[in-house]
Amino acid sequence: MHITMVKKIMKDGSPCRKCANVINQLEGSNLLDRIDQIVIADERDPNSAGMILAKEHNVDLAPFFVVEEDGQATKIYTVYFKFVKEVLAEGVSEQQEVKEIMEQNPDIDYL
Amino acid sequence: MTAVTFDVVKLAAEYNDKTPSEILALAIEHFEDLSISFSGAEDVVLIDMAVQIKADIEVFSLDTGRLHPETYQFIEQVNNHYNIKIDLLSPDPKQLEKFVHGKGLFSFYQDGHQECCGIRKVMPLRRVLSSLDAWITGQRQDQSPDTRQGIPVLQKDNAFSSGDHMLVKFNPLAHWTSQQVWHYIRENDVPFNELHAKGFASIGCEPCTRAILPNQHEREGRWWWEEATKKECGLHINNIKK
Numbered sequence: 289m290h291i292t293m294v295k296k297i298m299k300d301g302s303p304c305r306k307c308a309n310v311i312n313q314l315e316g317s318n319l320l321d322r323i324d325q326i327v328i329a330d331e332r333d334p335n336s337a338g339m340i341l342a343k344e345h346n347v348d349l350a351p352f353f354v355v356e357e358d359g360q361a362t363k364i365y366t367v368y369f370k371f372v373k374e375v376l377a378e379g380v381s382e383q384q385e386v387k388e389i390m391e392q393n394p395d396i397d398y399l
Numbered sequence: 400m401t402a403v404t405f406d407v408v409k410l411a412a413e414y415n416d417k418t419p420s421e422i423l424a425l426a427i428e429h430f431e432d433l434s435i436s437f438s439g440a441e442d443v444v445l446i447d448m449a450v451q452i453k454a455d456i457e458v459f460s461l462d463t464g465r466l467h468p469e470t471y472q473f474i475e476q477v478n479n480h481y482n483i484k485i486d487l488l489s490p491d492p493k494q495l496e497k498f499v500h501g502k503g504l505f506s507f508y509q510d511g512h513q514e515c516c517g518i519r520k521v522m523p524l525r526r527v528l529s530s531l532d533a534w535i536t537g538q539r540q541d542q543s544p545d546t547r548q549g550i551p552v553l554q555k556d557n558a559f560s561s562g563d564h565m566l567v568k569f570n571p572l573a574h575w576t577s578q579q580v581w582h583y584i585r586e587n588d589v590p591f592n593e594l595h596a597k598g599f600a601s602i603g604c605e606p607c608t609r610a611i612l613p614n615q616h617e618r619e620g621r622w623w624w625e626e627a628t629k630k631e632c633g634l635h636i637n638n639i640k641k
Binding site for chain 2: 346347363367375383392395399
């Protein structure tokens with residue numbers, strides 16, 4: 289299995305706060321070493337590796353994870369806690385997942 | 400055809416200019432495990448269109464327990480009018496009980512609506528979507544200039560798909576305006592929630608929804624005590640050179 293994390297640099301050059309939070313959480317949970325590579329999606333550079341991956345996989349959220357495994361279709365995760373649960377097989381509460389889903393999808397509560 | 404062979408990106412481009420009925424037909428033709436999400440408001444037009452394609456179309460609605468009486472009455476009216484049975488989804492009683500016991504019935508006025516919506520809406524939604532291959536929403540681009548401008552007519556639902564299960568989300572009304580929706584309702588004698596006649600444009604839970612004044616945006620009738628939060632997670636992939 290090969291895991292790539294894509295983190296974002298914003299148009300003004302500042303780092304994406306959510307990406308930094310996710311890296312902190314990975315570090316705090318001793319999970320960061322399970323990420324094989326971290327690439328940058330620089331909004332100022334459409335040819336940056338992360339922006340190309342985002343386009344290739346039709347992803348419009350950051351951070352996201354690309355999970356490649358021999359003989360299997362590439363899987364993309366935009367919800368961090370879902371990635372942690374399904375790929376890293378770590379325990380995650382439903383509240384954690386739902387909170388993240390709502391933060392990423394500010395319209396979901398209009399349903 | 401199953402979800403596995405459903406080319407979302409290609410079909411989203413192909414159906415971008417199609418009518419809502421054509422988009423609904425695509426969804427109904429391709430997916431057996433499919434349901435319409437009905438909010439009890441003007442998205443009733445989706446049901447009106449869908450039953451003409453499939454009379455026993457599945458519909459669900461999130462019964463938060465805090466809806467207006469008018470909305471509950473409207474849900475029954477829609478059931479009877481279209482001879483369908485809307486699946487009403489309730490929050491998990493244990494989670495709700497714990498939340499209400501700990502924070503009371505109106506905590507959202509102090510610390511925001513997310514926690515309450517998470518328990519009353521998103522968790523039940525998540526449960527129902529885990530059993531579906533596709534769902535249909537009434538989301539429109541004109542509902543929020545900030546967050547809905549990029550809504551496509553169909554998309555992979557990244558929020559609720561899992562690594563092994565792709566969920567497709569159809570938004571047949573994405574390009575319609577509120578004016579077009581209401582024109583359809585009037586032209587086709589579609590029943591509507593009487594709250595609309597009382598000045599409610601966007602309808603949600605009773606404590607979190609209010610009538611709006613002329614020329615106010617419909618979103619001003621929801622969670623009006625909260626400030627819009629800065630959103631920075633989007634990637635502007637449209638700017639990428641081809």
